[in-house]
Amino acid sequence: MIACLRRVAYSLFSPLLSVAFPRLCGGCGRRLSSAEKGICVGCRLRLEPFEHSNRLLRQRFSSFISPIDSVYAGYLFTPDSVARAIVHSLKYGHNRAAGIALGRLVACKEGLRKEDFDWLVPIPIHPQKLAERGYNQAYAIALGVHEVTGIPIAKDALRRRQYGTSQTEKHRQERIRAMKDAFTAGPHFPQEGLRLLLVDDVLTTGATLSEAAVVLAKAFPKRLSVLVAAVDM
Numbered sequence: 001m002i003a004c005l006r007r008v009a010y011s012l013f014s015p016l017l018s019v020a021f022p023r024l025c026g027g028c029g030r031r032l033s034s035a036e037k038g039i040c041v042g043c044r045l046r047l048e049p050f051e052h053s054n055r056l057l058r059q060r061f062s063s064f065i066s067p068i069d070s071v072y073a074g075y076l077f078t079p080d081s082v083a084r085a086i087v088h089s090l091k092y093g094h095n096r097a098a099g100i101a102l103g104r105l106v107a108c109k110e111g112l113r114k115e116d117f118d119w120l121v122p123i124p125i126h127p128q129k130l131a132e133r134g135y136n137q138a139y140a141i142a143l144g145v146h147e148v149t150g151i152p153i154a155k156d157a158l159r160r161r162q163y164g165t166s167q168t169e170k171h172r173q174e175r176i177r178a179m180k181d182a183f184t185a186g187p188h189f190p191q192e193g194l195r196l197l198l199v200d201d202v203l204t205t206g207a208t209l210s211e212a213a214v215v216l217a218k219a220f221p222k223r224l225s226v227l228v229a230a231v232d233m
């Protein structure tokens with residue numbers, strides 16, 4: 001009965017909501033068609049795939065004591081890239097749907113399968129930032145991966161200790177220092193011997209993912225991998 005009423009209410013108010021709050025593409029900002037979700041067809045085609053995940057693993061994580069086994073990387077993040085526009089829309093434009101769509105695209109691009117992983121672990125943000133933004137951008141991307149693969153999301157595996165400031169303008173050494181001890185185990189920390197896939201929006205220095213991986217390594221995972229939607233070049 002309640003579900004039926006909800007459907008009726010949605011059918012009545014959905015057209016009004018779409019006029020008041022049009023769904024916009026995270027890449028170009030234009031209004032999406034009813035068939036498009038988060039990112040328009042044109043922007044999907046303009047995303048530039050990142051194709052060097054193994055070399056990236058060696059370069060970005062080599063200076064950390066990092067237990068990461070493999071990296072799945074989505075798209076190139078350069079100053080004029082579509083991936084940058086989508087990530088900005090996700091983080092600063094309240095466009096959660098763009099992040100979910102990006103997660104779906106990366107999962108398809110990398111051919112992820114449920115049988116290869118036990119949990120997706122989104123990089124957490126500080127509770128104060130969560131309250132300000134209304135959602136965790138890494139969780140939105142993980143949700144897209146989950147929709148495609150069915151891999152469950154470990155929502156509270158990690159906790160963020162620091163509120164922090166924007167990492168965008170910091171240099172490499174500042175970023176590394178800023179992320180030291182940034183994470184701690186959450187209430188649903190994984191059991192030992194699982195195959196975990198850490199999820200984040202953008203890979204820059206690797207400091208954030210490395211710090212989170214060090215905490216997750218305390219669960220002695222069978223395999224610890226990383227998925228990033230975009231790679232800052």
Ligand SMILES: [Zn+2]
Pocket residue numbers: 025026027028029030039040041042043044
């Ligand atoms: Zn677009």
